[in-house]
Amino acid sequence: MYAKLWIFILSLFLSFFAKSQEILNAKVSDSIKQKDSIATISEVIIQSSRRDLKLNDGNIVMSVSGNKDFKTSTNILEVLRKTPGVTIDSENGIFMGGRINPAIFINGKPVLMSNQELQSYLRSLSPEMVESIEVNANPSSKYDAEFKGIIDIKLKKNTNLGWKGNYIGNTSINKFNYKENSLNLSYNTEKIGYTLQLGYNNGISTYRYNALQRLANTNVMRTQTYQKDDAEIYAIQMGVDYKLNDKNRFGVNVRGNFRDSERIRLGSLYTVNKDETQLVFNTESKNPTNYFQDNYGVTTDYSFQHKNFKLSFLGNYLSVENKQKDDFLNNDMPTSQLLSYWKSDLLNKISIYTGQVDVSQKIGGATFEAGAKFSDTKTNNMIRYDTLAVDKQFIFDPTRSNQFSYKERIFAGYLAYSRKFNKLQINAGLRFENTQSISNAVTIDSVVARNYLKWLPSFSASYAFNKSNELSFSYSRKITRPVFSQLNPFRFYYSPLNYWIGNPYLQPSFTNQIKATYRYKNWVTAFTVGKETDVMVRYPIYNPETNVLEFLGTNLPYRNFATLEMSFPIKIAKWWNVNSQIVGYYNHEFRPYLDEIFALKIYNYEIRLNQVFSLPKGYTVNVFTNYESKTGNSLYIIKLRYTVDISVQKAWFDNKLNTKISFNNIFDSYDQRMEFRHKQIMDTRFTHWWDTQRLIFSLSYNFGSSKYQTKDIQKTEEENRAR
Structure with a gap:
């Protein structure tokens, strides 16, 4: 095998x-x-001129501030694209190992947000504000079981008294513009630190979808969709960090994030007969949307440390409210006749409370750790559809309207042990998580209640032969609960004939994973192998009579996976550095589908080259190339794609002003092209295109008398699932 x-x-x-x-x-x-x-x-010289990379218990730790490989990066999201073990997709989603959506930590504590809020936050951090990034691809049992991967961003620290300010502005230009603005202010006294961050982003992003489908009746249907999203985002966060004395510290942070978006989605269905000589139908759809999201959060944390004993508490409250109103109009193109018209009105409310206590005690050469956590989540979703009747009046549509509520409580705890024997470091842990949940699809009278307890062990060992050679090994067992959107049995439309529906009966999945890592100087090789059971996926169901394509959720029995990653620097000249990454993937999923079993073995690879040219007068030029081979799964083939970015950086006025110009995806070659494998079931191919070809102007300016680093808000893993 x-x-x-x-x-x-x-x-x-x-x-x-x-x-x-x-x-x-x-x-x-x-x-x-x-x-x-x-x-x-x-x-x-096939080595780096300075030590920008090291291992910490088998985890890659990459220096950021002062690292010439990241000087031209406009923000930390751009830095992550060039970080070994991390992948950023076309929609700026963050992944590890090609499949894991990692938790984001700041200074060792979770900062978990919805995808949109997280992307905005990471774009507000410049590389100069970050000391290092640690990539943990196999977290131990002391971390939440949802954390199959962790990216820990260490901010630069300074305890100078006084105030400091930083402004970051980015402007992205293609057919439309998108602007991002972030202002960070901090004031530090001997005992109290105050922070304030303000953000305002606005602009337009676009997306295109094209599909070619040969229908069951031999007709040929072409689908085209164009989406334009005009959004405004306001963000504010304020914090107080109070050092009571040398042993006690207390902090409070409050935040708000507000999004107002107007989206228009235009589509067409153009259908002809088999030899494409006769028009069958040609329809046009319009889907204008108004979307609002309001987030409010409060975080409190306390820590006590005396000699070899440490105690910490972290508490969170989060409130999220989503409102969305849609109109769906479908017309016959040749006659302009209105074929159908319906409206939807969505209201979604989520509230989350969490509390976590951790203690650690060093005894001799060993460290003992223990912790407990409680989380309580409530979400209520209501969506109403109204359809235009023959009398030109809108009437309530009970077949698509629904009310869905979900409540979840998690009680968790862990014990961990670590000890160092000369060059050998040993870590072991055991975690338990008891989940109690109840989902209620009120309209269809479907209630699903669950109560289960799971034990999740972990183990790791690392050995440092010398400063240049390290070897590590780790094992962990993880649980992945379905996010709220996966459970919600609402109908969410992509087009009049294409939508997806959540499944309240989804089971959590479990992953057993082993990872081995070896470092020689700045050369790192990592091999990961594992098995995931009850894998949560979406699958298509095509109705040949109505031509409707539904995407539904289900659990697959299992899949086996493996990843081999190699990263190495090559210094060609004093002014020319190349960092290379080669990643190979293996995936074998056991997929029952339409009374058949599909179990293909998929092999694919990625190659990244990050070239940095240090030119006279302080200019730095960067050329970043990413190539992804053909891949897919048991149902779909995903075609190869690549991207090339070029950027230039220059600092002014003793590095207080930093300017950067980037041209991303210069060949507009990073669209995603997919094809259904099994033509006897469904003969379709389609392309997703995002406006990633952008010219970006960026500047950051530092002012003030202190370098006290802003302390960022801490959130919980449940907040990441509130999307």
Whole structure:
């Protein structure tokens, strides 16, 4: 079963070794033949000039501030695109290992938000504000079981007294503009630190969807969708960090995030007969949407530390309210006749309370840790559909309207032990999580109640042979609960003939994973293998009579996966650095679908090259290339794609002003093209296109007398599921 995977791994290694030898031979040849030529590259050193990368218990830790590889990056989201082990997709979603949506930590504590809010927050952080990024691909049992991966962003710290300010502004330009503004202010006394962050983003983003489908009656249907989203986002957060004395510290943070969006989605269905000589129908759809989201949050944290004992508490409250109103109009294009018209009115409210206590005690060379956490989540969703009747009056549509409520309580605790024996570090932990949930689809009178307790162990060991060589091994068992949108049995439309529905009967999935990591200087190789059971996926159901395509949720029995990652720097010259990443993936999912079993083995790979040119007069040029091979799953083929970005950076006025210009996706080549594998079931292919080809102007300006670092709000893993 794994023979092909090992052949693939070996071929990657041999091809890289051959390329390294070729480069080294070229260096020797050039230095002999052209020793006196100042225009010739005179040295190739396959190592980094400074220690920008290290391991911490097997986790990659990448320096950010002062790292020339990230000087041209406009924000931390751009930095993550170039970080080993991390992938950023076309919609700026963050993934690890190609499949894991990680938790984001700030200074060791979770900062978990909805995708949109998280992206805005990460774009408000410049690389100069961040000390390092740690990528933990196999978190231990002391972390929430939902955390299959963690990205810990360490902010730069300074305890200077006084005040400090920072402004960051970005303008993205393509067909439309999008502007981002962030103002950070802080004031630090000997005992109290005050922080204030204000954000305002506004602009337009676009999306296109095209599909070609050969219908069951042999007709050919082409679908085109164009979406324009005009959004305004306001954000505010305020914090007080109070140092009572050397042992006690207390902090309070409050925040608000408000989004107002007007979206228009235009679509068409153009259908002809088999040989495409006769028009069958041609319809046009319009879907204007008004969307509002209001977020309010409060975080309190307290810590006590005395000698080798430490106690900490973290409490959170979150309130989210979503409102959305849609109109769906469908017309016959040749005659302009109105075929159908319906409206929807959505109200969604979520409230979350959490409390967490952690204690640790060092005894001799060992550290003992324990913790307990309680979370309480309530969500209520109401959606109403009204359809235009023949008498030109809107009437209530009970077949699509629904009310759905979901309540969840989680009681969790853990014990952890760690000890260092000379060069060997051992960590072990055991976590339990008791989940009590009840979902109620009021309109269809469907109630699902669950109460289950799960034990989740972890173990890791690392050995440092010397400063240049480290080897680590880790094992963990994780649980993934369905997010609220996956459980919600509402009908969410992409087009009049295309929508998805949540499934309140989804079960949580469980993952057992083993990871091994080896570092030689700045060369890092990591191999991960695991198995996930009760995998949560969406699958299509096509109705050949109505041509309606539904996407439904279900649990697959299992899937096996493996990942091999290699990252290594190559210093070609003093002014030319190249950081390379090669990632190979293996996925084998067991998928029952329409009374058949599909179990394909999928192999694919990614290659990234990040080239940095340090030019005279302080200019830095960066060329970033990302290539993704053909991939997919048991049902779909995903075609290869690539992107090339170029950016220039220059600092002014003793580094107080930093300016950057970037041209991302310069060949407009990062659209996603997919094709259904099994033509006897459904013959369709489609393309998703996002406006990632952008010219970006960025500047940041630092002012004030202090370098006291803003303390950011802390949120919980339940908040990440409130989307």
